[in-house]
Amino acid sequence: MIDRFKILLASSSPRRKEILQMVGFKLRIVPSDAEERIYPTPEETAIKNAELKALSVRDKAEPDEIILAADTIVVLNGEVLGKPSDKKEAVEFLKKLSSNYHTVITGFALLFPNGKLVSGLEKTEVKFKRMSLKEIEWYVDTGEPLDKAGAYGIQGIGAIFIERIDGDYFNVMGLPVGKIYDILTLESNYFI
């Protein structure tokens, strides 16, 4: 049922690939080379960048493939925490996250073979435990925070520092797969 959707994923994120394969989508990957832009709000930024990425691989899609792209942003008190530039910045990010809630926003875009573009976003609240400086420094030294928005990975060592989430877990990993499935099902009218 799910494997009748042929997805062209415009992302090199191993986590997005893993999520889509986990639920059984047919998958081909063509990373986008679209440059990420910054818009007035985190929500716009996430959606517009997802749309840009989806459109950027349009020429590489087979006639029956649905293009999927996403952009995940970590926001704490209105401040966007991107990928840390070095260990020092990763420590700063984690100090800010410690004991607090932050929001993970994933914008996504689906570009259908008929040219229809459907985009949207999903927000999840994530609460970090209080981390000691020793824990933060140890965690940064593992290397895991360095290539991740917000300087942590929920699907990894970071799991031990997260107290709770409110919302979609897979959204925090980088792709709100339940919402993607709903849209695909709606657009194709398969289930009633």
Added chain:
Amino acid sequence: MIDRFKILLASSSPRRKEILQMVGFKLRIVPSDAEERIYPTPEETAIKNAELKALSVRDKAEPDEIILAADTIVVLNGEVLGKPSDKKEAVEFLKKLSSNYHTVITGFALLFPNGKLVSGLEKTEVKFKRMSLKEIEWYVDTGEPLDKAGAYGIQGIGAIFIERIDGDYFNVMGLPVGKIYDILTLESNYFI
């Protein structure tokens, strides 16, 4: 840091193994053959069974290993949904879960080399989307629900049917790894 804890996992659950390895624990597995019992409340049932499992492998632990056991229970409106006995029961369970919140309770027990037993539980609220009967039947036919408490797996195809969770995601997978880490850290006084 984490790999200084040597865990003896008294469970054959591949998901618990995966979670512990993901965060970096040293791990050895000796499945328990303790028989699960039913106590007056789901909370007691989860904790007591975890304790029974931990104690049952006591003789097989090395002197420096900490035994860890867990028991995960799915509760909907006070009713415990165990592993479905067949496809028909799996369909019934999923019909009940559809559109509703349920609670996942994992009881856990840690048995330290000095004989100290620390046990506790974690609860997570999980909200299912509305599932059509076609979707339920299709999902049951994938086989995924048949060996799982509550007839679904959140780390699998089941992901597409879950609207949101409130609490610890890993608890729904079968092990509240953040809480386990906290107790180990507290008991060993490693971080301040």
